[in-house]
Amino acid sequence: MFQNDAFRALDRQECLRLLAKVPVGRVVYTRQALPAVLPINFSLDTDASVLLCTSPDSDLVRAIDGVVVAFEADEFDAATRSGWSVVVTGRATVVTDPAEQERLSQAGPISWMPLRDAVFVRIESEMVTGRELRGTLGTL
Amino acid sequence: MFQNDAFRALDRQECLRLLAKVPVGRVVYTRQALPAVLPINFSLDTDASVLLCTSPDSDLVRAIDGVVVAFEADEFDAATRSGWSVVVTGRATVVTDPAEQERLSQAGPISWMPLRDAVFVRIESEMVTGRELRGTLGTL
Numbered sequence: 001m002f003q004n005d006a007f008r009a010l011d012r013q014e015c016l017r018l019l020a021k022v023p024v025g026r027v028v029y030t031r032q033a034l035p036a037v038l039p040i041n042f043s044l045d046t047d048a049s050v051l052l053c054t055s056p057d058s059d060l061v062r063a064i065d066g067v068v069v070a071f072e073a074d075e076f077d078a079a080t081r082s083g084w085s086v087v088v089t090g091r092a093t094v095v096t097d098p099a100e101q102e103r104l105s106q107a108g109p110i111s112w113m114p115l116r117d118a119v120f121v122r123i124e125s126e127m128v129t130g131r132e133l134r135g136t137l138g139t140l
Numbered sequence: 141m142f143q144n145d146a147f148r149a150l151d152r153q154e155c156l157r158l159l160a161k162v163p164v165g166r167v168v169y170t171r172q173a174l175p176a177v178l179p180i181n182f183s184l185d186t187d188a189s190v191l192l193c194t195s196p197d198s199d200l201v202r203a204i205d206g207v208v209v210a211f212e213a214d215e216f217d218a219a220t221r222s223g224w225s226v227v228v229t230g231r232a233t234v235v236t237d238p239a240e241q242e243r244l245s246q247a248g249p250i251s252w253m254p255l256r257d258a259v260f261v262r263i264e265s266e267m268v269t270g271r272e273l274r275g276t277l278g279t280l
Contacts, residue, residue, distance in 0.1 A: 035210040070175040081252040112221040
């Protein structure tokens with residue numbers, strides 16, 4: 001589909017630079033054998049893994065802990081039909097190490113939802129792909 | 141996760157009204173046994189199904205024709221930590237009926253990519269769910 005001049009593949013560094021620009025992405029996983037997707041705010045850790053903060057008893061944690069998921073972020077401009085998207089694919093795991101939890105409680109993402117109790121979930125950036133849509137209208 | 145005052149579930153009509161406001165959503169499916177996600181511009185048909193326009197020989201068409209997929213759209217405001225997301229879950233099928241193809245070539249979505257050849261893909265809106273994040277900061 002994307003063997004097309006309108007698209008340019010992005011390298012890993014470009015993908016991570018773009019990911020760091022946006023506050024919200026989408027976790028893509030399977031729930032009860034159906035494709036599922038949940039937008040959530042996130043941050044990037046120093047090793048380029050994606051960090052989420054959510055409730056420990058959430059459906060999301062039950063569904064993705066220990067499982068390979070995709071995490072997508074994008075930005076598009078309808079006026080110029082241009083933009084970019086990045087997908088990180090890797091294993092999601094709840095952070096259980098106390099020292100790591102402590103570090104992330106200072107440096108990790110803060111949930112946009114008020115949570116009674118919070119855990120961090122890490123998605124390893126095992127595979128990072130991205131593409132830029134250059135726009136078929138406008139000046140890009 | 142969302143049994144939380146910060147969230148409000150949206151009914152089907154609210155979901156469809158919000159979906160109609162945005163030009164781009166994300167198809168969520170499985171590719172080579174991994175979760176996959178692809179942003180794409182879309183429109184809503186008169187029966188509330190999601191319409192895509194893509195290349196007939198695309199990876200996307202190969203992966204989703206005849207398969208249940210999710211289609212997600214959202215809008216968030218980082219300043220107020222508010223926004224909404226909608227997910228349509230249903231079977232995706234390539235439109236093959238000539239009369240329907242003809243109708244959609246007039247009334248359906250136009251691909252943001254230049255395509256040599258185009259097909260329409262319909263995602264039935266069998267299940268439509270949505271939620272509004274009211275914001276834990278700001279005035280919403």
